[in-house]
Amino acid sequence: GDSVTQMEGPVTLSEEAFLTINCTYTATGYPSLFWYVQYPGEGLQLLLKATKADDKGSNKGFEATYRKETTSFHLEKGSVQVSDSAVYFCALVNFGNEKLTFGTGTRLTIIP
Amino acid sequence: DARVTQTPRHKVTEMGQEVTMRCQPILGHNTVFWYRQTMMQGLELLAYFRNRAPLDDSGMPKDRFSAEMPDATLATLKIQPSEPRDSAVYFCASGLDGAYEQYFGPGTRLTVT
Numbered sequence: 001g002d003s004v005t006q007m008e009g010p011v012t013l014s015e016e017a018f019l020t021i022n023c024t025y026t027a028t029g030y031p032s033l034f035w036y037v038q039y040p041g042e043g044l045q046l047l048l049k050a051t052k053a054d055d056k057g058s059n060k061g062f063e064a065t066y067r068k069e070t071t072s073f074h075l076e077k078g079s080v081q082v083s084d085s086a087v088y089f090c091a092l093v094n095f096g097n098e099k100l101t102f103g104t105g106t107r108l109t110i111i112p
Numbered sequence: 113d114a115r116v117t118q119t120p121r122h123k124v125t126e127m128g129q130e131v132t133m134r135c136q137p138i139l140g141h142n143t144v145f146w147y148r149q150t151m152m153q154g155l156e157l158l159a160y161f162r163n164r165a166p167l168d169d170s171g172m173p174k175d176r177f178s179a180e181m182p183d184a185t186l187a188t189l190k191i192q193p194s195e196p197r198d199s200a201v202y203f204c205a206s207g208l209d210g211a212y213e214q215y216f217g218p219g220t221r222l223t224v225t
Contacts, residue, residue, distance in 0.1 A: 032212050034212075034213070036216075041218075042218055042219075043116075043203050043205075043216035043217050043218045043219050044203070044205075044216040045216065046213050046214075046215070049212075049213065089155070093212045098143055098160065098162070098167075098207070098209070098212065099145075099157060099160065099168070100145075100157075100212075100214060102154070102155045104154050105154060105155075
């Protein structure tokens, strides 16, 4: 079946550092890929998405590129802020199936 | 700003009691999902609906959990009887058929003592 593997956390960075959170997937067909973010005490929010190979999703300074050859969708941000502290989930959905498959989440803490 | 709403936000109850959680999906959305989040298990899909019809509830303990959509603006998740192991945050999410993104509510934090 489909699966998503995320970088183990927690990740702690200093403000303005470069961020990478790794995500790889296993899926049949041509999945759409997502990053969701969960701030403390809140539900998940869609951060960005990509629906086909080589697509780049971007939002709030975050980016991720759909790499079919490496089955990866790594999340990056050039300069993180304290307000980016949250749990980040990589997810996929396969065409014709509405169910999201989530990774285990990566907790990110940014220190001033 | 359209949002998924969930009530109650917090619920503390004693073992054996019935618990009902409610969700109002975003107006116009026709898919609804129920998730449970715990530290140990992470996010688990319990059930989902399309156009109010249940499509998959394989993630739900059948003997005590039930999920329904009485109408297009209300989804309910019921636990009867509740047990301490049901303590978790329960999220509802909604979406549009074929669009794949899901929009999450703020969750109901359930504590069963």
